[in-house]
Amino acid sequence: MPSAVTFSVAPDFYRHAVSEIRLALPVSVVRRLGEDAGVVELRTGPEDASAQHRLANAVRANEVQFVRHLAAADAQTKTSALRGGPEVAVDWVLDAVLDQIEPGDEISLHVWDSGQSPYAPGKVRRPLLEALMDAGARIVTSGAPSTVSVCLGEERSTAGVGPSQDGLIDWAGGRIRLASRPDQISRAGFKLEELFSLIGTPTGTTAIDLGASPGGWTRVLRDIGFSDVITVDPADLDPRLADDPGVRHHRTTAGEFLHASAGSQTPVDLIVNDMRMVPHLSAATMVEAADLLTVGGLGVVTFKIGTSNPIKQADESLETLSEAYDIEFVRQLQHNRSELTVVARRS
């Protein structure tokens, strides 16, 4: 008996995500829903957990790195079958989910599209929300134990109910939206904010930011309470950081900085690295920098893997990184373009 799960990815990395899933799990079929989503059916024995739970575990174990978000897929259809109007789509979803919902259940409702779907998600979401409330469900914006998910794909659509925890991120389609602030220095800051929303905010007082310019990550670190951020970049920081006594800028390369700091820098609590650099060199720099990090301290690095052979590049770079760190988290976040975000703990 196959069991199915919908997954979201960056469009350019769809085929890489599928390769990873095939390696990690017994896939019987994968179908594309639209540009940034697919549905995978797993061969399932009577003792096996749901496909969503199994794929969520493979992502949590970092065996699958390019999947951003998961959703239950109790029902699938060709999207052309839903073209009679939004009410046709709503009835189809209700058929798939209503018998799994009890009056009083607290649920999140995610409706999103992938590629050109016949309806804007809101056209289906609103009547669906009313129908679920009529059935006695309490719809909440976040934090519900279960999520009703609907992906309106260009080719196919899916719907189902699953545990919110196994969605990986509590945003429809994984498309987290973070508010820009007037004092925001660069959009790159969103990468770190998204990461911390997933893994929790690190604590500590001192941090090193390699490849810091113009200073988006530095601003985030200052905002979450790091009182001493050492920034390293041959380029300047944004002038808004110039008067901040909690920021000390070294206008040089990471290599020069590490060479000059060897033996003289008190170890810091956190090293972040968003350097524009080939991944294996970036990983080697993190290994070299490990002496400046307290044992148990966190390293955060983005590997700029590009789209040619990204799995091989990631594997090789992670192997290098593991010479000095335990790898805790590897994921292509919504705010990562052709890169992976890696969290590693100094071993």
Ligand SMILES: C[S@@+](CC[C@H](N)C(=O)[O-])C[C@H]1O[C@@H](n2cnc3c(N)ncnc32)[C@H](O)[C@@H]1O
């Ligand atoms: C994507 S930007 C960093 C953005 C930054 N994290 C932010 O939030 O504003 C990449 C930076 O890496 C820096 N970089 C590239 N090679 C470097 C090296 N060898 N040492 C230090 N910085 C380097 C570049 O100068 C550039 O400013």
